[in-house]
Amino acid sequence: MSQKSEGGLQEQVAQLYGTYVDMVYRIAVLYLKEPAAAEDAVQEVFVKLMHWLARGRLQEKEHIKRWLIVTTKTTCMDELRRQKRQSTDPIEAGDFCSLPAVWQSGQGPDGERLREVHDALMRLSEDCRLVMYLFYFEGYSSAEIAGMLHMNHSTVRGKLRTGRRRMRILLEEDRE
Template identity: 30%
Template sequence: MKHLSDQELMRIVQGGDFSPASEIYDRYSGRIYNFALRFLKSAEAAEDATQEVFVKMIKHANQFQGDAKLSTWLFSITANWCRDYLRKADNKVKESEDVLVTLPAPADQSPDRTLEQRENALRIQRALQELTAEQREAILLSRYQGLSYAEIAQIAGCSEGAVKTRVFRAMETLKKLLSVDARGGDRCLNAMS
């Protein structure tokens, strides 16, 4: 099925044959998962989001317009899921979740370099959490998913102008939080040996 386009795969699904499910999952699950992970800062929630987005894709395959971009449609479902998740009061406590060890330690790097990379990743993740959900959604889709403002507007349910403003504001905030001068802060962990 690898040679089939997204639209062709979806047409098969719409016909009641779900065998392309795994192929579509393999194409998009990484992007969906990472978007949700950055948006929600919870691996568990990101996994649930990924699961439910793809199940929804199968369940509501007929809602997919044949000429639309599948990625846009999937990100729309994902963004909705994430917004719902954040709306639920009980999920807000997860904001306190911290990551002690998240990143791999490549064998070819010194422990210091590894540690630096981990800290950078942590700093970015924390900075992203300082944004409003709307800004975070916009910057994640723009910076990490390479979506156009028109697509983001469709996903976020707003105008392109609003997207432009959100991304700009997000960048302004991130610039302050991530500038070289702002680096430092608590080290999350200490290498022992």
């Protein structure tokens, strides 16, 4: 089994961190909603990455990206379960506090529009939000998402349909 030197490991982690921390954080926020919890999850994910890199088990860049996506999801689900078991009140959509202040006040040229997107998105299930993110932002196809998240292809397509439909409906409801 190959082991990386400390120097090589940290250099590689620093590069990967610079490339993927935004993505990992965004996914963590989609699940955990609260920035501090998302930061903790991101930290845990990259520590896991360091361990696996040190053991020489992750090498190809696209594979690492997919591994980070799945590990972030798993880590966040663990945290949600831990919160539930500790009987802390789940964080409601309204408590989500990483929105820029201009959105929260609904000011600015895009504030209201993005706030609507946010409110609609946060009413979807966690998995549905992740599928929407991977499809619309990361540009993965539904088949690729299915493979990555170990879901049936039809399940992913269903979540996309649900996401599109519910976001549109919710936005319309909010406008009424």
